[in-house]
Amino acid sequence: MTEPIVVGVSPSTGSPSALRWAAAEARLRGAPLRAVLAWFPPRGLAAAGGGAPARASAGLESGSAARTLHRHVAAVLGEAPIDCVAVRGQAVPALLRISTDAQLLVIGEPRRGRLASMRASLVAPQLVQRAACPVVVLPSSAGAQLDA
Numbered sequence: 001m002t003e004p005i006v007v008g009v010s011p012s013t014g015s016p017s018a019l020r021w022a023a024a025e026a027r028l029r030g031a032p033l034r035a036v037l038a039w040f041p042p043r044g045l046a047a048a049g050g051g052a053p054a055r056a057s058a059g060l061e062s063g064s065a066a067r068t069l070h071r072h073v074a075a076v077l078g079e080a081p082i083d084c085v086a087v088r089g090q091a092v093p094a095l096l097r098i099s100t101d102a103q104l105l106v107i108g109e110p111r112r113g114r115l116a117s118m119r120a121s122l123v124a125p126q127l128v129q130r131a132a133c134p135v136v137v138l139p140s141s142a143g144a145q146l147d148a
Contacts, residue, residue, distance in 0.1 A: 003103040004034040004083065008095050008123075010108065011037060011065075014072035017138050018108035023077050025136075031103060034083040035073050038094035039065035062086065092126045099133055106136045 007022035009015045019035065026033040039062075065086035073082055087094040099105045107124060124137045 002029070002031045003101055004032040005029070005104045005106065006034045006036055006095065006099040006102040008091065008105070008107040009035050009037045009069055009072050010110075011039060011068060013108070014075065015108045016072075016076045018106050019073060019076040021136070021138055022104075022106040023080065023082075025104065025106070029103070032083060033080075034085060034098065034102070035069060036095060036098045037065055037069040037072070037084075037086045038089055038091040039068075039086055040090075041088065062088065091123050092130070095123075095127060096130055096132075099131060102133045104134050104136060105131050106138070108138045 005022050005026045007015070007018050009019065022035075023033055025031075065088075066084065069084045069086050073080075073084055085098055087098060095105060095107070105127060107127060109124060124135075128135045128137070
C-alpha cells in the first residue's frame with residue numbers, strides 16, 4: 001500500500017484549504033488521505049483557596065474530538081473514504097507521530113486577521129524542522145485561491 005498523505009485539521013477552523021489541497025494531492029498520487037486532529041481533554045479550573053479543581057465545560061473529549069474531525073472533513077470533502085484520527089495531545093507531537101509513515105504532511109497556517117496564539121504560529125516551523133517527510137504549509141489565504 002502507498003504511504004498516506006497526512007493533513008492536520010485545526011479544531012477551530014477545520015482547515016478547509018489544507019483538506020482540499022491534501023485531498024487533491026492524494027488523488028494525483030493515488031495515495032490514501034489521513035486527517036488528524038490533536039485535542040486536549042477539558043482542563044479543571046483551579047478552585048479558590050487551593051481546593052480541588054472543578055471540571056471545565058470547554059474542550060474536547062475523545063468521542064467529541066472524533067465527531068468534530070469527521071464533521072470538518074465531511075463539510076469540506078463530503079463523505080469520501082478518509083482515515084480520520086483524533087489524537088490526544090499537542091499538535092506538533094501528534095502530527096509527528098502520525099506522519100512517521102507519510103509521504104507528505106499538509107497543514108494550514110493560522111488565519112491572519114485573527115489573534116493567533118503564539119503556540120499556533122510555531123506549529124509550522126517545528127513540523128518543517130522535525131518531520132520525517134516533506135511538509136506543505138498552506139497560507140491562510142489559500143482557501144480563496146483553491147476555490148477559484
